[in-house]
Amino acid sequence: MSSETKQILTTDGIPLEISLKKAERKNKIKAFLLVAPLLLFLIITYIFPIGEMFTRSIDDKMITNMLPKTFKSMETWDGKELPSEEVFTSFLSDFKILVEKKEHGKLAQRLNKEKNGFNTITKKLFRQVKRNKIDETQSIKEQIMKVHKRWRNVEYWQAIKRTAPPYTSAKYLKAMDMYLNEDNKITQVSEDRRIHRILWLRTVEVAFFVTVFCFLMGYPIAHLLATLPMKYSNLLMICVLLPFWTSLLVRTASWMILLQQQGVVNDFFVLIGLVSDDNRPEMMYNKVGTYVAMTQILLPFMVLPLYSVMKTISPSLMRAGKSLGGTPFVAFWKVYFPLTIPGIGAGCLLVFILAIGYYITPALVGGASGTLISNQIAYHMKTTLDWSFASAMGLMLLGGVLVIYWLYNKLVGVDNIKLG
Amino acid sequence: MALPKYTETRYRIWHYFYIAICTFVFIFLIAPLFVIFPLSFNAEEFLVFSEGMKNLDPDAFSLRWYKDMVYGTKNPWGLAAKNSFIIAIFATLGSVILGTVAALGLSSRHMPFKGIIMATLISPMIVPLIISGVAIFFFMAKAGLAATHTGIVLAHIILGTPFVVITVTATLSGFDHSVTRAAASLGSNPVNTFMKVTLPLILPGVISGGLFAFVTSFDEVVVVLFLAGLENTTIPIQMWTGLREQLSPTILAVATCLIVLSTLILISAELLRRRSERLRGINR
Numbered sequence: 001m002s003s004e005t006k007q008i009l010t011t012d013g014i015p016l017e018i019s020l021k022k023a024e025r026k027n028k029i030k031a032f033l034l035v036a037p038l039l040l041f042l043i044i045t046y047i048f049p050i051g052e053m054f055t056r057s058i059d060d061k062m063i064t065n066m067l068p069k070t071f072k073s074m075e076t077w078d079g080k081e082l083p084s085e086e087v088f089t090s091f092l093s094d095f096k097i098l099v100e101k102k103e104h105g106k107l108a109q110r111l112n113k114e115k116n117g118f119n120t121i122t123k124k125l126f127r128q129v130k131r132n133k134i135d136e137t138q139s140i141k142e143q144i145m146k147v148h149k150r151w152r153n154v155e156y157w158q159a160i161k162r163t164a165p166p167y168t169s170a171k172y173l174k175a176m177d178m179y180l181n182e183d184n185k186i187t188q189v190s191e192d193r194r195i196h197r198i199l200w201l202r203t204v205e206v207a208f209f210v211t212v213f214c215f216l217m218g219y220p221i222a223h224l225l226a227t228l229p230m231k232y233s234n235l236l237m238i239c240v241l242l243p244f245w246t247s248l249l250v251r252t253a254s255w256m257i258l259l260q261q262q263g264v265v266n267d268f269f270v271l272i273g274l275v276s277d278d279n280r281p282e283m284m285y286n287k288v289g290t291y292v293a294m295t296q297i298l299l300p301f302m303v304l305p306l307y308s309v310m311k312t313i314s315p316s317l318m319r320a321g322k323s324l325g326g327t328p329f330v331a332f333w334k335v336y337f338p339l340t341i342p343g344i345g346a347g348c349l350l351v352f353i354l355a356i357g358y359y360i361t362p363a364l365v366g367g368a369s370g371t372l373i374s375n376q377i378a379y380h381m382k383t384t385l386d387w388s389f390a391s392a393m394g395l396m397l398l399g400g401v402l403v404i405y406w407l408y409n410k411l412v413g414v415d416n417i418k419l420g
Numbered sequence: 421m422a423l424p425k426y427t428e429t430r431y432r433i434w435h436y437f438y439i440a441i442c443t444f445v446f447i448f449l450i451a452p453l454f455v456i457f458p459l460s461f462n463a464e465e466f467l468v469f470s471e472g473m474k475n476l477d478p479d480a481f482s483l484r485w486y487k488d489m490v491y492g493t494k495n496p497w498g499l500a501a502k503n504s505f506i507i508a509i510f511a512t513l514g515s516v517i518l519g520t521v522a523a524l525g526l527s528s529r530h531m532p533f534k535g536i537i538m539a540t541l542i543s544p545m546i547v548p549l550i551i552s553g554v555a556i557f558f559f560m561a562k563a564g565l566a567a568t569h570t571g572i573v574l575a576h577i578i579l580g581t582p583f584v585v586i587t588v589t590a591t592l593s594g595f596d597h598s599v600t601r602a603a604a605s606l607g608s609n610p611v612n613t614f615m616k617v618t619l620p621l622i623l624p625g626v627i628s629g630g631l632f633a634f635v636t637s638f639d640e641v642v643v644v645l646f647l648a649g650l651e652n653t654t655i656p657i658q659m660w661t662g663l664r665e666q667l668s669p670t671i672l673a674v675a676t677c678l679i680v681l682s683t684l685i686l687i688s689a690e691l692l693r694r695r696s697e698r699l700r701g702i703n704r
Contacts, residue, residue, distance in 0.1 A: 027530035034525025035537060038518040038581060046544060046578050049555035056558075217445045224442045238686070239450040245682040245689070246453060247639045249659040250675040254452035256667060257459065262468045264455055299449060328431055357548020360641055364663050374550040381554060381646065394551045405546055
């Protein structure tokens with residue numbers, strides 16, 4: 001028998017298999033078209049710009065755009081002795097264009113970051129150019145070298161060449177308090193300037209401890225909410241949900257009031273005699289404030305997933321454990337606790353991810369020691385306008401979050417995210 | 421939670437200890453919200469309870485900060501509130517429409533690449549806000565939408581849709597698809613089926629997703645700080661500047677209003693959740 005005769009045909013005479021596949025494909029396209037508008041919108045306005053952050057972070061085109069001719073002529077320079085007349089000539093013509101556009105200050109700033117001392121000599125060169133002191137009919141190399149002795153120093157020309165590569169890991173190294181030195185080796189910045197590593201460590205430390213505190217406080221109340229009769233637990237649930245729905249800034253403001261030196265918490269401590277009235281402890285503008293406020297703000301994110309998991313655990317399991325001879329503690333530890341692990345995973349990773357990107361609350365109640373890496377990103381975005389550096393730090397943070405999220409997915413599964 | 425009579429003393433002690441811990445945590449969660457209430461009626465300028473307030477002296481209380489909030493000279497709150505509401509309403513509408521349609525597609529069993537698409541759609545919720553802020557700012561700056569209402573609305577749609585997608589897909593997971601087939605067999609076209617059959621059934625999920633989107637937009641400060649110009653100031657921006665510069669009682673008056681608003685939102689969200697559970701036949 002040939003295979004054709006075995007095929008089942010639909011009423012139109014088309015083989016059923018093909019007809020089904022066609023219908024299936026149609027359904028697939030239909031489903032996809034429903035998702036398409038949002039997907040497209042997010043890809044254009046969100047996913048793509050995140051990708052753009054990456055190109056920005058490795059692409060320090062600023063300097064190559066400023067000195068195009070110089071870098072062209074520098075290509076043949078071996079970088080050991082002073083460059084040729086040609087390099088000096090093209091540098092001067094690039095520089096003149098910059099002076100016309102009034103961008104020579106930007107160049108000086110950028111070069112000074114690469115090697116100290118460029119500020120002065122660029123200014124000197126600027127004055128010479130402004131007064132038309134440089135005679136183009138004579139050797140330009142000689143004239144520039146006369147402007148300042150540093151222009152005769154080969155190290156400064158090497159520094160210019162070093163800024164040339166269009167793709168650079170400099171911003172990432174900077175975020176780790178490192179840089180490429182003259183010999184292209186990764187070196188650490190001097191100890192008193194290692195600020196970023198402190199910030200990374202502090203960010204992870206704050207996120208970790210906030211997660212621990214949230215777990216320690218969230219677990220008992222989630223358990224209570226899950227075991228109490230519905231009419232009581234619904235009432236108590238409001239205590240969790242109301243903060244959850246309340247503005248972050250409102251909650252931060254209330255902690256600022258509570259924790260100030262004349263605030264309610266200190267009043268209470270004085271009242272119960274824990275501290276004397278004239279010796280009230282400083283609880284705000286330091287880590288205490290950050291921890292307290294962030295724990296309260298993120299606690300609902302711990303309680304809700306825990307609660308939804310605990311709600312599904314039948315109380316008869318605990319009773320069975322006890323009836324089999326376990327003490328309540330053993331029954332809890334061997335029976336109940338392992339069953340809540342999915343909830344613990346979800347809650348902890350949710351809180352950790354939220355805490356690691358936190359910025360508003362630490363900035364308001366944390367004082368100087370409350371500055372986290374997010375504050376630094378915001379600072380470079382808004383104040384120094386070093387967007388490529390901000391992008392580099394942002395992507396490093398995102399990398400960390402994605403690793404955590406991947407773990408979360410492995411352990412708990414994305415579909416288990418529950419909202420209230 | 422009454423204990424059985426035969427409970428040993430050490431478990432009795434442990435039980436009371438546990439209740440004490442829970443009480444402390446509940447107070448820790450809710451008390452900060454209540455501290456703002458009385459202080460916003462303070463007649464004085466200081467943010468501490470005055471002697472008069474402690475003795476419940478009526479003269480120690482006043483509405484002066486509420487008056488300042490509404491009528492104060494050079495007052496930013498009016499404009500901020502107007503902007504906040506306009507932005508939040510449009511952002512909610514956008515998120516709800518885009519999110520619900522996407523959720524319908526996602527919960528179809530024919531959907532290809534479901535995992536990766538779902539991950540993309542909810543990514544704005546997982547990526548730390550500061551990074552979203554930077555990325556969205558780059559886009560809006562390039563598109564010429566920085567410091568415009570449109571730009572902020574679009575940004576808030578990005579941040580709000582994941583909530584709608586999640587709540588609506590959750591509602592649809594308990595949805596009986598035979599009702600739409602029944603409608604189709606009775607001659608209804610897909611749009612009509614959606615409006616007359618599907619939408620009324622998933623409405624609680626849609627609205628509660630919308631509430632999430634509204635609150636997200638209304639509270640959002642990180643992204644808006646990058647995007648907003650002077651004309652686009654919102655309540656969170658004003659609060660942020662106020663809290664950074666000096667903590668004035670007017671902020672507490674605003675905060676009290678916000679707490680009242682969030683209470684209303686909480687109540688509606690709870691009612692909707694219960695209605696949704698009833699409709700989906702989940703009885704607990």
